[in-house]
């Protein structure tokens with residue numbers, strides 16, 4: 001646990017970088033500091049490893065005042081990752097990663113073995129070990145930066161805009177990787193970004209800073225999106241927050257209809273009975289593996305002769321599906337919006353249809369999680 005108790009940084013020229021921060025960073029969780037440029041995020045982060053000394057207040061790690069610890073030793077127990085990785089250009093990838101273990105006095109063999117292990121953990125090829133940083137892509141360099149920060153297995157990891165210099169696709173991959181690593185490692189991560197989407201994706205808790213180095217709100221991401229405390233936070237999180245918040249609720253809570261799912265050999269009169277029963281305007285046709293083929297408009301069924309099979313009818317594309325077990329309500333909503341039938345198709349992890357969600361059921365589920 002890291003606690004800021006009235007921690008402030010006021011520079012001699014009078015600039016208030018951080019104005020009296022009170023905040024607790026939970027152990028084993030990811031806390032994101034987010035806010036506009038100049039709001040004091042980096043200064044707050046650097047106060048944790050004493051790269052910046054507060055002018056007021058106290059910071060403790062697990063109860064111990066960090067002022068009582070030697071800054072160099074403190075930093076070796078805290079991993080630090082920065083934008084563009086900050087690698088040593090004349091050291092190989094393996095030696096870059098082994099830096100802190102060597103500083104801690106490990107012998108070279110053990111340090112390199114640990115570095116090789118970490119390369120694998122962060123998704124780097126062993127063949128890259130002997131390369132130099134300039135021979136790697138930006139995304140790969142960031143992975144090296146993360147591996148280096150993890151080398152001595154520090155309980156705390158500070159990350160200062162680590163992914164902001166790479167393109168959006170690589171960035172999404174690195175975020176995914178960090179989530180996976182964190183599930184395995186349970187580090188106490190403090191992550192700085194000015195991108196609210198990155199914050200919402202990665203953070204267990206999010207601290208929103210406002211200009212003047214003040215903490216505007218400290219909350220779980222779903223609460224931040226549901227209840228921004230004021231106009232500043234509301235405009236900072238963005239106005240589509242209602243829809244974005246749906247990504248925190250699982251799609252598995254939706255009720256799925258199976259009675260409107262038919263296979264190609266089913267006869268039109270069977271489908272007609274169902275749609276006439278409750279006025280459902282579309283039925284979904286699947287193949288023998290229950291892979292979706294397309295939607296049949298119920299109007300088409302009215303005057304078709306009995307005995308005709310559904311596979312012979314014209315179908316509208318089913319759009320895209322959502323995975324019932326792993327996707328969120330947001331993914332289901334997106335699937336419904338993009339479907340010509342306005343209905344979402346739920347599948348299992350092999351792509352087989354489990355059922356479809358009607359607009360009414362989707363609306364009811366969204367309503368039930370709204371506040």
Ligand SMILES: Nc1ncnc2c1ncn2[C@@H]1O[C@H](COP(=O)(O)OP(=O)(O)OP(=O)(O)O)[C@@H](O)[C@H]1O
Nearest residue numbers: 011015016017036037038039040041042043044194
């Ligand atoms: N050495 C310094 N002397 C005076 N002011 C400083 C000094 N270092 C930082 N500041 C000021 O402190 C404020 C907070 O800076 P900080 O880097 O913490 O902001 P930030 O939220 O991380 O911004 P960014 O997203 O742009 O990195 C800024 O106004 C900055 O100009």
